[in-house]
Amino acid sequence: MQQRSTTLGSRGVAAIYTELRDRICLLRYPPGAMLSENALAEEFGVSRTPIRQALQRLEFDGLVVSQRGVGTMVKTVDLQYLKEVYALRLKLIDLIGEMSPARITDDDLELLAALAGGARELRETRDPEGLARVYHRFNEELSRAIGNQPLREIADRLFYQTARVWLQLLPEMTWEDEVDYVVDEIESVLQGLRREDMQSVAGVRRKHMVLCLGRINSYLEGPILALP
Amino acid sequence: MQQRSTTLGSRGVAAIYTELRDRICLLRYPPGAMLSENALAEEFGVSRTPIRQALQRLEFDGLVVSQRGVGTMVKTVDLQYLKEVYALRLKLIDLIGEMSPARITDDDLELLAALAGGARELRETRDPEGLARVYHRFNEELSRAIGNQPLREIADRLFYQTARVWLQLLPEMTWEDEVDYVVDEIESVLQGLRREDMQSVAGVRRKHMVLCLGRINSYLEGPILALP
DNA sequence: TGTCTACAACTTGTATACAACCTCTCCGCA
DNA sequence: TGCGGAGAGGTTGTATACAAGTTGTAGACA
Numbered sequence: 001m002q003q004r005s006t007t008l009g010s011r012g013v014a015a016i017y018t019e020l021r022d023r024i025c026l027l028r029y030p031p032g033a034m035l036s037e038n039a040l041a042e043e044f045g046v047s048r049t050p051i052r053q054a055l056q057r058l059e060f061d062g063l064v065v066s067q068r069g070v071g072t073m074v075k076t077v078d079l080q081y082l083k084e085v086y087a088l089r090l091k092l093i094d095l096i097g098e099m100s101p102a103r104i105t106d107d108d109l110e111l112l113a114a115l116a117g118g119a120r121e122l123r124e125t126r127d128p129e130g131l132a133r134v135y136h137r138f139n140e141e142l143s144r145a146i147g148n149q150p151l152r153e154i155a156d157r158l159f160y161q162t163a164r165v166w167l168q169l170l171p172e173m174t175w176e177d178e179v180d181y182v183v184d185e186i187e188s189v190l191q192g193l194r195r196e197d198m199q200s201v202a203g204v205r206r207k208h209m210v211l212c213l214g215r216i217n218s219y220l221e222g223p224i225l226a227l228p
Numbered sequence: 229m230q231q232r233s234t235t236l237g238s239r240g241v242a243a244i245y246t247e248l249r250d251r252i253c254l255l256r257y258p259p260g261a262m263l264s265e266n267a268l269a270e271e272f273g274v275s276r277t278p279i280r281q282a283l284q285r286l287e288f289d290g291l292v293v294s295q296r297g298v299g300t301m302v303k304t305v306d307l308q309y310l311k312e313v314y315a316l317r318l319k320l321i322d323l324i325g326e327m328s329p330a331r332i333t334d335d336d337l338e339l340l341a342a343l344a345g346g347a348r349e350l351r352e353t354r355d356p357e358g359l360a361r362v363y364h365r366f367n368e369e370l371s372r373a374i375g376n377q378p379l380r381e382i383a384d385r386l387f388y389q390t391a392r393v394w395l396q397l398l399p400e401m402t403w404e405d406e407v408d409y410v411v412d413e414i415e416s417v418l419q420g421l422r423r424e425d426m427q428s429v430a431g432v433r434r435k436h437m438v439l440c441l442g443r444i445n446s447y448l449e450g451p452i453l454a455l456p
Numbered sequence: 457t458g459t460c461t462a463c464a465a466c467t468t469g470t471a472t473a474c475a476a477c478c479t480c481t482c483c484g485c486a
Numbered sequence: 487t488g489c490g491g492a493g494a495g496g497t498t499g500t501a502t503a504c505a506a507g508t509t510g511t512a513g514a515c516a
Contacts, residue, residue: 012469013469015496018391034497036496036497037498038496046470046471047470047471047472048471048472048498049469049470049471049472050469050470052498052499056281056285057284057288060285060288066497066498066499067478067497067498068476068477068478068498068499069476069477069478069479069496069497069498069499070477070478070479070496070497070498071478071496071497071498072497072498078486081377081378084376084377084378084379085378086376087327087376088323088327088376088379091323091326091327095316095319098319099315099319112388128498136250148312148315148316149309149312150312150313150316150380150389150491151307151312151316154382158378161378240499241499262467264466264467265467265468266466266467273503274500275500275501275502276468276501276502277499277500277501277502278499278500280469284516294467294468294469295467295468295507295508296467296468296469296506296508297467297468297469297506297507297508297509298466298467298507298508298509299466299467299468299508300467300468329465338471421475
């Protein structure tokens, strides 16, 4: 049997799922791309069965769609659905602020600081995928601070459903500005966490999300999102 | 091949998933029950493959857990998780009230009235599963009134995660009271919908959920849910 | 009698063969 | 030249055989 060409955490299907999800959210698989079960099976060194499990989970997440006889395609982001997801995430941010017990360790704070530094270093490089990776890592770390487990799962799911849109428009935006926005959000959240002021953290996140929404709006033909 | 003994909508895996989910939520498969893939495959007249797909989806929903070499077991409701789900649902009810466009047709209103009538008829019968079925139907119908699609999916998911608890304690409660509670909730919601007053609907739902929570608390050893 | 081991009978996880289906191309034909 | 149908090649969906793992039990042995 062919040796697997990709290093996985050897946790089987879950690792494949995470890898494919990241590839989609980092636009390595752009919207409309066709994913071949056979090709993925060869690449990961497994049969089609585990690949299909991962793809079906991605289909539940709304990231791909499978059609018998045609193939499995990365879904394009539906604007109406995007609008609804963002509206919901704005509401959920407040809930996160209310329901989080703020169980943050010093290690977490250091990691966030390192992420802010990593983002700042990207200012000269112009590496959209790298910046997106930092932001994903940032979001992942903040997710761990959500004390309510079902809310955490829901927030993660919604994040990965909309994570592509910003990255997709990143090349058309002003690079330095976007880097600064990310750095500012991370550092502002960091300050809030140090004071254990989750309401402040929620406010910061909300502000940046609304601002990002505005930029996305201005770069799409016609406003797709009605700002409150 | 043996003919399938269960009438499915012939939509394949989705129908099997729904059927199994209902069996779990209506306690036909009580917590701790073992589900055999082979037995289910025989019953539904398919191979293990579609059965496994449905079971994996149920595992994502947190309703079952599979262990290699052991089997697939219906999960017992974890009290801490239940508490968190209820706390979240209370918050989401308000969101539903805010974000719903109240696209209700007269047919929907008639169906809700019929459900209230159906519940009232059960007052003499003492049929817990029937009452639960009515309440599930009621919830399903209200779900269609949620304009925000991701919120609707989330609300459904959370509902089915906690639907068993009330039914599980129903035999120990006062039957007539529980019937009256269900009838009152449906009719109160109906009144709110007729006035297109979604905030009132949310208030009713919230009130009944808190009351139901209190009853559940009183029938479990020690209060598991801190009421606000 | 108690304990430990080997094994049989089950389970889920994986790989593979086959069926159903779609799409594009090529060839015959008007 | 335009059109239409058969077919090849590819895809996902399903069934089945096999691998890996767990558990209870029977039996040997101290």
